[in-house]
Every structure is written in C-alpha cells, then in structure tokens.
Amino acid sequence: MHNTCQTKSRFCDRVRLLGLDFAGHPDFVHLYLEPPSWDYTPGQFVMLRPEIWVQDPIWPRPFSICEKTPEYMRIFVQVVGRGTSLLSSAVPDSEINMWGPLGRGFRLSLDKRYLILAGGMGIAPFVGLCKEHPYPGKLSLIFGHRMDRSCYPFDELPGEMQRQSMRQTNQEDMEHFGRVLQEQIARFAFKGEILACGPMPFLQVVHKHVLETGAPAQLSVETRMACGVGACLGCVVETRSQGLVQSCVQGPVFDAGELVL
C-alpha cells in the first residue's frame, strides 16, 4: 500500500436504455435506464452521453436522478436543445455512458418537515425523494409549471403529501406565483426546512425570500457543465465562504445562505 489514492470501483457504466415514455407531449420524456449498482441521495445527478454521439455533441449532459428502483433508473428530460433532442430520440436497447452519482444531494432527516418548491423540470429530483420517503405526510410541495401539468410527474407523488400546483403562462401569472412563494416561505419559515429546484429566475425569487425570512433552505442550482467531476471548472457558482466553486462537486445543492445568485 502506498499513500496514494487507490483505484476505486468504476462509476462510469455503459447502461442500456430500457425504454422511453413520453408524458403525452413530444418535449417531455422519461428515460428508463438499466439501474446502476450504486445508491444515491436525491438531488444528486448523473452525466449521460450515448456512445453514438461519437464526437458531437462533445459534452455529456447532466440530469437529476429522478427515481431509482431495482428495475430501472429513471431520468426525466425536457427537450430544450440538440442534446436533449438526441436523447429523446434514442433507440431502446442502445447504450448510454452514464457516470454518477455526482455532486451533493439534499441533506435530509426523516423526522423533519420539508416545504418543497419546484419550478418546471425542478420537480425531477423530488420524485424519488417523495416516493421513497417513509412519512410523506411531512412533505409539502408547491409546484410551478409553464406547460400542462400532465407533462410533469406530479400526479404520481404520494397522496399523503400536501401538494399544490400552479401554472404560469404569462408575466402576470409569474408575478402571482412569486407572491405565493413569498407568502408560503414566510408562513413555513422555521417549521422545518425548504428545498428548492428550478430555473434560475425561480431560484432567485426563492433565494431572496428565504434570505429575508432567514428560513433554512437548500437550493439546487443548474449551471453549464462539461465534465461533472470537478475537472473543467466550467460549472462554478459564487459562494460566500469560498468564492467560485465547482457546482458539480460542491453542489448542485447548496445552503441558501452560502449562495450568491
């Protein structure tokens, strides 16, 4: 034995795509992949890159781990560009390089109450969290979305949870949603902890109000990533105590007080 790092097991797997399930809309698809051997914490993510991409697109794409069962690992994808479009047209049985579980997920304790704030695709990391939670009654969810609710894995969440969904199709709706978030954050404040994931404008609203109330909160941020393992330094976010840090290693989940958004 040397005082060097020993080879750990490989976490980069070539997994088979078991199937795709479009959520009634061509831009929203659930990918079912062969389940990896490792376990994960909700909020952690994987990098996906089908072998057939060869040299283009060059980067893998980061996705939250939506759910993992003994039968499959599920990734919920919204088509927004070339990579996600290629993934949505992947062929069942094709092979995808997948590495993970990456980053830090949500710190959870089973006896605590949580107010979950999800914006659009930000619901993805909470699916497994809510479905696997032994006491879903301790969880409340406020879900804001732009497309029809049926596009998102909302209805499958446990019935014991307090769930509220709100659709935003214009600026007015957005402002109203912002006020609801503010109210709910203030009302919940110190009853437990707030967990949030969603697009940057949504996170900025949540961030502002949790800082104002001082409510404990964990926020999952999305940044451009090339490697997912801490090497490229492309995914940095600004933190109070450490300056610019790699979101793929120190995040994507951060304590709200640590983040500068």
Added chain:
Amino acid sequence: MNTSVDLGGLRLKNPIMSASGTFGYGLEFAPYGDLQKLGAIVVKGLSLQPRSGNPPPRITETPCGMLNAIGLQNVGVEKFLREKLPFLPADKTPVIANLYAQGAGEFAELAAILGDEPKVSALEINISCPNVRCGGVQFGQDPEAAAFVTRQVRRACPDKPLIIKLSPNVTDIRVIARSVQEAGADIISLINTLGGMAVDIHSRKPRLANTVGGLSGPAVKPVALKMVYEVCGVVDIPVIGLGGICSARDALEFIMVGAHAVQIGTANFMRPDLIFDLVDELPVLLAELGVESLEKFRGSLETA
C-alpha cells in the same frame, strides 16, 4: 507490446498523458480508473497565488469542440503541494506541473518552488496565456520573449525536464519552437487552445462572459496535427502532441507525424474513463497495424 517512451530524461511507461486543465489535479479521475496506468499526469495550471478565474459562463460547446475562458482558476502552488500532490501516485506515474505566471520573474519563482519538489517529475510552462506583461505581446507569440522565459525557468530549475507548451495562435510556430529549443527547453508540447468566440443572435451577447476564449476538441485536430508535424521537422528535442485526440487512432496519427507522446484534453469530458481505455487500446491497435515498436512507428509518415 512495449510502449514506453523516453522524453529526454523523462521516462513514461506509455505515451498517453493528460492535458493540463482537463484532468483537474488528477484525483478527480481516480474513481474512474487507475491513475498509475497513465504515462504521466499533467495537472491544472498552477500559479504562485490562488486564482479565482473569470466570471461564468466560462465554457460553451461548439461543433465537435468547445470554447473555454476559465482564466486559470487554481488553488495556488502551496495548496497544491500540501493538499493534492501527496495523494497522487507520483512514485508510479510521473506527475507534471503546469505553470502559469504573469511575468518571467514569477515563472522563475514558481519553477524554483516546483523544481525542489521530488514528487514533481517535470515542469510544463504555459507560455500561451493572455494578459502577460511583456511588451504587450503574449510570451508564446514572440520568439524572443518565449526564449527569455525559457532561459529564466531553466536557470531557476536546472534539474528537471522542462516542457515548453506552445500556442497555436502564431504566424509560424516553427520559429517559436526553434527559439525555445535554443533557449534550453528539453521538450515541446503543442497545441494549446486556438483563439475563438461564439455569440447568440437572440440575446446579442457573447456565449462566454469573457467574450473570447480558446477552442479545443476534435475540431482543432487537423490544425494541431499540422503544427506538430511542422515542429517535429525543425527541432531535435522530443515533442508532445495534443489537440483533439479522442482515440488510440488519433494518438497514433500524432506519433506518426513525429510526436514522442500525446496528451488527452477535452476528450476527458466525453467520458471520465476514456483516457484509461486509450492506454489499453494503443498496443492493441499497434498490433493490428503490425507495428513492432512505437519507436519504429514514430515519424513514419510517408509523404510523396
């Protein structure tokens, strides 16, 4: 098959090494493969003081490649020596420090510190960085300035193999290559990234906060191959080729035009265990080609 190579005092068990800035401090890739398998580990560019780099967005994808403007964010040499280097398998695989500084004096100071470190096998000097104080030109773009830095570093660190990493953003790379050879470089590596930019017509903004950045990945490979070919034709010291290498075949292309070894950069992002697989694939491909030794294959390009 024996794929070991001798780079003027720097002996590698195989010619596959990581490229600076694409492999972190090496440790990031330890979960994905055995670092001891690699020919060498070149770490992220180090400066005397820690640097926080440029504001994000710092990276953007381009066809078969990417642009970056990281701005050399790094933990600084002290923290590297204390917190990273001790955990690298330096007794099994050479660890090469990549140096970044704003002036020749600073380069020399940094080289002296790293030169004293037994676990560092060689120094790679990045003279292709912007914002250097030297008559307003980049060190890597002016043969005199490139030679000056090389001499300063050579003097500060006489005992370790010295690699000078060249910029492709020049009119004639052969001139710079000859100049650093004469100034005392033991090895030349090339290419660093090609200057480039990407913009968004909807937001009317550049895709990088820094506006411009450096292009890398398979898109630059033909440019890199030509420059490595040209440099190998005019210097006597070993050359390390890089730029867009993604496969064992790509690696052999660079060796066939004269490179002794290669570095894997952007391809590490495609799959974190890719570089480890290349180490296994190289001898298989050589055998398929009926090549007896890497030595014989090197520079075997037949031009009309």
